[in-house]
Amino acid sequence: MNFDFLCPKCHGHLRVGDHIIFSVKTENKESGLILMHPEFGNYKYENHSSLRLEEGKHIDFYCPICHAKLTSDRHENLVKIIMCDENGKEFEILFSKIAGQKCTYKIIGESVEVFGKDSDDYIDFFNLSAMT
Numbered sequence: 227m228n229f230d231f232l233c234p235k236c237h238g239h240l241r242v243g244d245h246i247i248f249s250v251k252t253e254n255k256e257s258g259l260i261l262m263h264p265e266f267g268n269y270k271y272e273n274h275s276s277l278r279l280e281e282g283k284h285i286d287f288y289c290p291i292c293h294a295k296l297t298s299d300r301h302e303n304l305v306k307i308i309m310c311d312e313n314g315k316e317f318e319i320l321f322s323k324i325a326g327q328k329c330t331y332k333i334i335g336e337s338v339e340v341f342g343k344d345s346d347d348y349i350d351f352f353n354l355s356a357m358t
């Protein structure tokens with residue numbers, strides 16, 4: 227899967243190799259970098275051991291290029307980035323900013339594709355029809 231992931235503000239590339247890179251800040255005001263996987267439904271991530279990400283806590287995600295806060299206007303608990311497929315088609319990608327909460331939404335037009343065991347938690351906020 228060679229999709230690109232872009233910052234919705236500056237359109238800078240957040241994907242480098244097999245990771246999507248974010249700058250994050252925890253509720254305890256600790257900052258660091260987090261490397262996430264580009265496959266949907268893979269919630270493994272890597273970070274330096276000095277950055278403590280506790281389950282259930284909010285993590286604020288920022289673009290590492292322009293430092294914009296990547297919060298969706300659909301729900302304050304969701305991070306928004308852009309995915310660009312091989313044809314240049316852009317999708318809105320949302321995922322939870324709560325550590326340990328596994329949900330991802332891929333939105334184009336009025337349709338949403340959902341991933342992750344916690345994906346029911348926010349689906350009602352979108353007012354979109356789920357793709358089956």
Ligand SMILES: [Zn+2]
Pocket residue numbers: 233234235236237238289290291292293294
């Ligand atoms: Zn940016």
